[in-house]
Amino acid sequence: MGRRETKRDYWLLGITLTLILPMVAIAAGPESYRFPREPGTTKDGYPLPLAGQPITKTPVIAEEGIASVREYPEHYIPGQESLAENEMRITACGSWGPAPMRIGQGASCLLVQLGNGDAFIFDIGGGTVGNLFALGVHPAELDKVFITHFHLDHVGGIFPLFDAMGWGRNTPLHVWGSSGYTPELGITAFAQNIMAAAEWHIQNKQSILPRGGMTIIPHEIDISKFSPEQPRLLAYDENGVKIYAFPVIHALAGSMGYRLEWKGRTFVYTADSQPSTFEAEQGKGADVFIHEIFPSAEEFAHYNHMPIESAYGVMEEHTTPAELGRVYAIAEPRLGVGMHFTLDDDLIDSLFQRWRTTYDDPVLLMQDLTTINVTPDYIIVRQAKVDLLAWPPPPPELSEGLDMSTGEPSKAQRPAWLTKTRLPQEP
Ligand SMILES: [Zn+2]
Ligand SMILES: [Zn+2]
Numbered sequence: 001m002g003r004r005e006t007k008r009d010y011w012l013l014g015i016t017l018t019l020i021l022p023m024v025a026i027a028a029g030p031e032s033y034r035f036p037r038e039p040g041t042t043k044d045g046y047p048l049p050l051a052g053q054p055i056t057k058t059p060v061i062a063e064e065g066i067a068s069v070r071e072y073p074e075h076y077i078p079g080q081e082s083l084a085e086n087e088m089r090i091t092a093c094g095s096w097g098p099a100p101m102r103i104g105q106g107a108s109c110l111l112v113q114l115g116n117g118d119a120f121i122f123d124i125g126g127g128t129v130g131n132l133f134a135l136g137v138h139p140a141e142l143d144k145v146f147i148t149h150f151h152l153d154h155v156g157g158i159f160p161l162f163d164a165m166g167w168g169r170n171t172p173l174h175v176w177g178s179s180g181y182t183p184e185l186g187i188t189a190f191a192q193n194i195m196a197a198a199e200w201h202i203q204n205k206q207s208i209l210p211r212g213g214m215t216i217i218p219h220e221i222d223i224s225k226f227s228p229e230q231p232r233l234l235a236y237d238e239n240g241v242k243i244y245a246f247p248v249i250h251a252l253a254g255s256m257g258y259r260l261e262w263k264g265r266t267f268v269y270t271a272d273s274q275p276s277t278f279e280a281e282q283g284k285g286a287d288v289f290i291h292e293i294f295p296s297a298e299e300f301a302h303y304n305h306m307p308i309e310s311a312y313g314v315m316e317e318h319t320t321p322a323e324l325g326r327v328y329a330i331a332e333p334r335l336g337v338g339m340h341f342t343l344d345d346d347l348i349d350s351l352f353q354r355w356r357t358t359y360d361d362p363v364l365l366m367q368d369l370t371t372i373n374v375t376p377d378y379i380i381v382r383q384a385k386v387d388l389l390a391w392p393p394p395p396p397e398l399s400e401g402l403d404m405s406t407g408e409p410s411k412a413q414r415p416a417w418l419t420k421t422r423l424p425q426e427p
Helices: 006-021 127-131 158-162 187-197 199-205 277-282 298-303 307-313 321-329 345-355
Strands: 003-006 060-063 090-092 109-114 118-124 144-146 173-178 216-221 233-238 241-247 254-260 265-271 290-291 335-339 364-365 370-374 378-383
Touching: 003 307, 090 127, 090 265, 109 127, 109 265, 118 127, 118 158, 118 265, 127 158, 144 233, 158 173, 158 187, 187 199, 187 216, 216 233, 254 277, 254 321, 265 277, 265 298, 277 321, 290 321, 298 307, 321 335, 345 364
Parallel strands: 118 144, 144 173, 173 216, 265 290, 290 335, 335 364
Antiparallel strands: 003 060, 060 378, 090 109, 090 370, 109 118, 233 241, 241 254, 254 265, 370 378
């Protein structure tokens, strides 16, 4: 596939436009937010994390023969850009693993938005829902979650997402995932267990807010049907969007990757996975292929204060940069992305050096709020700039017949003697 790589000079226009914007336009809002760090680069020239630039040397990837690339602002500001009718936008709500979260890096979570208005969540790790809710999509439209596997760095944010019920989402939350090697290891048990753990919360809310959102509906992908003859299963097929699941080599049975196809655009996400020719085949033809990438066992042991033997054990379940390069050399995505990496200034250069031993085409190391716009002609990678106190955008129109009723009060009422001690309410 021929491609022309345009480097950072493209951003001069965006930066210039930002500088000449009239000052009166700057009010409290995402434009006034600053990234945590000043821009800078590593010794090898890669942008530093948390400084407003994506960690790549190819933020613009234009197909050969394309006369011009649509102008985008330097940063993606939710609510201020619409997608073209055949455009896809992928944003990392969280980019870390395998530990649950850091202030500057949530665990694994991706939001995929399409030009037809659809939005899909892939994994919902801890520390990611704040980013997700800041991306300008009403919680009522964040109701489809595809789970790769049940390690907690991939599902730990399910509670705050479920908690959008009542005031944000008055329809059920839908979750897709593995049927499980045994039922208790599958998506149905997972959904039931989350609802059971939220029972106190639900009983309280059901008498004061609409009940329609207080349910999680599981959609099982029957992992017993995967075989060399049937490498992938169609998990979702609506509105022109097809999402396939395929098995990957990671931890227990039931770990999966997903492949989303829509209007000729293809997004593939394996999450955690040991490198294999099988997953590389499933990623063929992808515009964007997102896969985990891991530091060396020595680096992992050092930063996590872990015995080296344990680090080697963890590494066995994961993929090194050179191995990921070999996967991408087979799959040949337009953009190959590494995610699930412990970002640190001192680890970036060595990561890319090892990645580049096996792969030369455009790559990106994901950090939180990296945004990828995908069209047939080009791919643009930027950092999103979000309002840290973002309110939800207007809700979508309610469908006819939506049940907005509330339920019976719970029997678990506070004792009267305690309630009687409440200070008089203000008039
Ligand atoms: Zn993980
Ligand atoms: Zn995992």
